[in-house]
Amino acid sequence: MKALFGKLVLILIVLVLTSSISAQWRLVSTPTKIDFNSAVQLTDKKAFIAGDNGIMLTTNNRGSTWMKIDLAVQQNLNSLKFIDHYTGFVVGDNGLILKTDSRWRSWDDISVASNYYNKDVSFSNELNGIVVGYKYLYSGETPLSYATILVTHNGGLTWSDKSPMLTGKFNSVITFDKDNAIAVGSGGLVAFTNDSGENWYMRRITNHTLNSVRVCPKTNLKVIIGDNGSLFISKDEDRYRWVDYSIGRFYDINSICQDANNNFVIAALRRSTLEENIISRSVILKSSEINGIWSEVFSTINGTLNCVNFCNTGTNTAIAVGQKGIIAVYEKVLAQDTVICVDSPSKIKLQNYPNPFNPTTVINFKLPEQSDVELKIYDVLGNEVATLINESKPAGSYEVEWNASDFPSGVYVYSLRAGTNIQIKKMLLLK
Numbered sequence: 001m002k003a004l005f006g007k008l009v010l011i012l013i014v015l016v017l018t019s020s021i022s023a024q025w026r027l028v029s030t031p032t033k034i035d036f037n038s039a040v041q042l043t044d045k046k047a048f049i050a051g052d053n054g055i056m057l058t059t060n061n062r063g064s065t066w067m068k069i070d071l072a073v074q075q076n077l078n079s080l081k082f083i084d085h086y087t088g089f090v091v092g093d094n095g096l097i098l099k100t101d102s103r104w105r106s107w108d109d110i111s112v113a114s115n116y117y118n119k120d121v122s123f124s125n126e127l128n129g130i131v132v133g134y135k136y137l138y139s140g141e142t143p144l145s146y147a148t149i150l151v152t153h154n155g156g157l158t159w160s161d162k163s164p165m166l167t168g169k170f171n172s173v174i175t176f177d178k179d180n181a182i183a184v185g186s187g188g189l190v191a192f193t194n195d196s197g198e199n200w201y202m203r204r205i206t207n208h209t210l211n212s213v214r215v216c217p218k219t220n221l222k223v224i225i226g227d228n229g230s231l232f233i234s235k236d237e238d239r240y241r242w243v244d245y246s247i248g249r250f251y252d253i254n255s256i257c258q259d260a261n262n263n264f265v266i267a268a269l270r271r272s273t274l275e276e277n278i279i280s281r282s283v284i285l286k287s288s289e290i291n292g293i294w295s296e297v298f299s300t301i302n303g304t305l306n307c308v309n310f311c312n313t314g315t316n317t318a319i320a321v322g323q324k325g326i327i328a329v330y331e332k333v334l335a336q337d338t339v340i341c342v343d344s345p346s347k348i349k350l351q352n353y354p355n356p357f358n359p360t361t362v363i364n365f366k367l368p369e370q371s372d373v374e375l376k377i378y379d380v381l382g383n384e385v386a387t388l389i390n391e392s393k394p395a396g397s398y399e400v401e402w403n404a405s406d407f408p409s410g411v412y413v414y415s416l417r418a419g420t421n422i423q424i425k426k427m428l429l430l431k
Helices: 002-020
Strands: 023-026 036-040 046-049 056-059 075-084 088-092 098-099 118-121 130-139 142-152 170-175 183-184 189-191 203-204 210-215 220-226 231-235 253-256 264-274 278-289 295-300 305-310 318-322 328-329 340-342 351-353 360-366 371-378 384-392 396-401 412-417 421-427
Touching: 046 075, 046 088, 046 318, 088 118, 088 130, 118 142, 130 170, 130 183, 142 170, 183 210, 183 220, 189 210, 210 253, 220 253, 264 305, 264 318, 278 305, 351 371, 351 412, 351 421, 360 371, 360 412, 384 396
Parallel strands: 036 075, 036 305, 075 118, 118 170, 170 210, 253 305, 340 421
Antiparallel strands: 023 328, 036 046, 036 318, 046 056, 075 088, 088 098, 118 130, 130 142, 170 183, 183 189, 189 203, 210 220, 220 231, 253 264, 264 278, 278 295, 305 318, 318 328, 351 360, 360 396, 371 384, 371 412, 412 421
């Protein structure tokens, strides 16, 4: 049992430190626990999020506050894309397709039949666009899902169904000029067109589900990612010869993009085994090369990250979103301002007594100046079990008692965030 606790504690400390020292990635407060499926970092400060039950949120201050955009729909929103600062599209379940050309202030309904479940959208310009996903058709009494491709050449006023008669789903599509586009989906399915979506050519490059396809604007490098670490690239001169650069079967990769420094950044679910238990956590990985070494720069067990998106205006701001309302933001400035202290000297003093304890302990801390303070307790799996303080405090010494009568014996971690300073320490509950 002690060995097991030791391994768990090591994993937890790594998770906490990775989240804190993660090169400017940080979790921000969220107004809902609804799953988020898509996000766009439109400018340095402005971002949009779309998710289940028709929810769309926007921020003008890098996630400090969020405003709800009322779309008057209840369907799950699966993908959000902007052509420019005025024109954007969102697609979702039951045939939902919405369009804005008024700086997102109003949205027009250009939906298709309700048996279509639209997973992604991409427009090469205001007129030419493609929506992919799947539709249900009945074979006798049993509905079957068929991969779908919808094409428009008039800005979504009308849609043409170019779907292959293949069971399965398309999950992602990218148009990278007026004529060319790629779609990917379940069972390793890849489709491409070179005539604005009128004709499609199909092949399978793996047995695993493919979740996203992107084209890097500077190099025309095409990248496909998916489950079981699937990562394939095709260079412009290779056309559609896909080269396998998969990173490991314990990663399910959901999203990929490039930052302002041309580093590749991916959001993935990582599975690891501890004794007989499987532990899943969401991670953000970064590498300067597709075939290089991938570094884990952020980690959380709060939920699966479904999307990561960097601002395309040359800044190093970004957003990642996922299940249970999880939002993480990336800000380059934090690297200069944030001080991380773990069991090391700091102007902020933090300790608890007694330790070990049963069932109460007192956490002491000292603030050198007025600060916004968060004091939280986490269990060995990284789950937040208690928030003891979440308010502004003047300079001074403080004591907070934690009563763990309702919690099992084991190691817990308490984290104090005061302004831009963070301290993390361990304590042991013995009953």
